[in-house]
Amino acid sequence: MKRTPFDKWPCSVARTVDLLGDWWTPLVLREASYGVTRFDDFVTSLRIGRNVLTQRLNRLVEEGLLDKVPYQERPVRYEYRLTEKGEDFFPVLAAMVRWGDKWMSGDEGPPILLRHTTCGHTTHAEVVCAECREPLDRRHVRPELGPGFPQRLREKAGELPRFAGGAADPATGSGG
Amino acid sequence: MKRTPFDKWPCSVARTVDLLGDWWTPLVLREASYGVTRFDDFVTSLRIGRNVLTQRLNRLVEEGLLDKVPYQERPVRYEYRLTEKGEDFFPVLAAMVRWGDKWMSGDEGPPILLRHTTCGHTTHAEVVCAECREPLDRRHVRPELGPGFPQRLREKAGELPRFAGGAADPATGSGG
Numbered sequence: 001m002k003r004t005p006f007d008k009w010p011c012s013v014a015r016t017v018d019l020l021g022d023w024w025t026p027l028v029l030r031e032a033s034y035g036v037t038r039f040d041d042f043v044t045s046l047r048i049g050r051n052v053l054t055q056r057l058n059r060l061v062e063e064g065l066l067d068k069v070p071y072q073e074r075p076v077r078y079e080y081r082l083t084e085k086g087e088d089f090f091p092v093l094a095a096m097v098r099w100g101d102k103w104m105s106g107d108e109g110p111p112i113l114l115r116h117t118t119c120g121h122t123t124h125a126e127v128v129c130a131e132c133r134e135p136l137d138r139r140h141v142r143p144e145l146g147p148g149f150p151q152r153l154r155e156k157a158g159e160l161p162r163f164a165g166g167a168a169d170p171a172t173g174s175g176g
Numbered sequence: 177m178k179r180t181p182f183d184k185w186p187c188s189v190a191r192t193v194d195l196l197g198d199w200w201t202p203l204v205l206r207e208a209s210y211g212v213t214r215f216d217d218f219v220t221s222l223r224i225g226r227n228v229l230t231q232r233l234n235r236l237v238e239e240g241l242l243d244k245v246p247y248q249e250r251p252v253r254y255e256y257r258l259t260e261k262g263e264d265f266f267p268v269l270a271a272m273v274r275w276g277d278k279w280m281s282g283d284e285g286p287p288i289l290l291r292h293t294t295c296g297h298t299t300h301a302e303v304v305c306a307e308c309r310e311p312l313d314r315r316h317v318r319p320e321l322g323p324g325f326p327q328r329l330r331e332k333a334g335e336l337p338r339f340a341g342g343a344a345d346p347a348t349g350s351g352g
Binding site for chain 1: 186187190192193194202203206209210211212218221263264267269270271272274276277278279281285286287291292293297298299304305306307308310311312316317320324335
C-alpha cells in the first residue's frame with residue numbers, strides 16, 4: 001500500500017497512524033481486545049481475506065502489539081496474544097467506540113454495548129486529564145514543544161500554524 | 177481510494193474508520209483541534225498536497241465535523257471550523273497521542289506536550305469508565321449486543337468469536 005511515511009514526523013498521532021497502516025488494523029486489534037486469538041476466528045469475525053489478515057497480524061507482531069505463540073504441537077498451531085503494548089491500545093479503541101456510538105449510530109442506538117465487569121455497569125469511555133481528572137476539551141488543551149521535538153525543526157516551530165492557532169489560550173510558539 | 181466499505185458494519189470502530197477514510201483525516205483533525213482553520217495553514221502544517229487536503233476537508237464538511245464559513249468578503253475566503261461533532265473527536269486524538277507518546281517516542285520523550293489550561297498541568301489523556309471513573313482495561317470490558325445491532329444478524333451473533341472469546345468474564349453470546 002503506497003502511503004506517506006508518517007513515522008518520522010514529530011507527532012504521536014502521525015506515528016500511531018503510520019504503524020497502523022490501514023483501517024483493518026484497528027479492527028484486528030478490536031477483535032483481539034475482545035478476546036479473539038486464533039487466525040480462523042479473526043477470519044470469521046471480520047470476513048477479512050486470509051492474505052490481508054496475515055499481513056496485518058505479522059505487522060502487529062513486528063511492531064510488538066501481538067505475540068505469536070504455539071498453542072498446539074502436532075501440527076504446530078499458533079495464536080496471537082496481545083502484549084502490554086497491544087493491551088494498552090484498547091483505550092484508543094474505546095474512545096473511538098464512544099465517538100462512533102454518539103455520532104454515527106442513528107436512532108437505533110449503539111450496535112455493541114460495553115459492560116465494565118469491575119463495576120458492573122454498561123459504560124462508555126470518557127477521556128480525562130490525567131492530572132485533574134476532568135474531561136479533556138480541546139479548547140482547554142494547548143500543544144507545546146516536547147523534549148522529543150527534533151532540534152533541527154525547533155527554530156522553525158514558531159512558524160507552525162498550530163503554535164499560533166486559535167486555541168483558548170494564545171500559544172507562544174517558544175516551546176517547552 | 178479503494179477500500180472495504182465498513183460503514184454498514186454494526187461496529188462503531190468500523191463506522192468511524194470508514195468515515196475517516198485514510199490517515200490524513202485524523203491529522204487534519206489534529207491541526208483543526210490545535211486551532212488551525214485556514215487552507216494555507218493546513219498546507220504549511222501538514223505539507224499535504226492541495227488536492228488531497230481539499231478532498232479531506234470536503235469530506236469532513238459533508239460528514240458534519242467541520243463547517244466551511246466565509247471569513248472575508250472580497251474576495252470571498254473560507255475557513256474551516258470544528259462543529260460540535262468535530263470538537264468531540266479530540267478525545268480520540270488525545271488517546272492516540274497518549275499511546276504514541278508512551279510506546280513510539282523512544283528515549284527522547286514526546287515530541288509535543290499537551291498543557292491543560294484549566295488545571296495548568298502538562299498532561300496526557302486517560303481513558304476511564306464513565307460510571308466508576310476507573311481506567312478502562314480491556315480485560316474488564318465485555319462486549320454485548322446493543323439496541324442498534326441489526327435484527328438480521330442477531331441470530332448468528334452467538335457464533336461470533338468475540339462473544340465467546342477469552343475475556344475475563346465468559347460472554348454468554350445471548351446478547352443484551
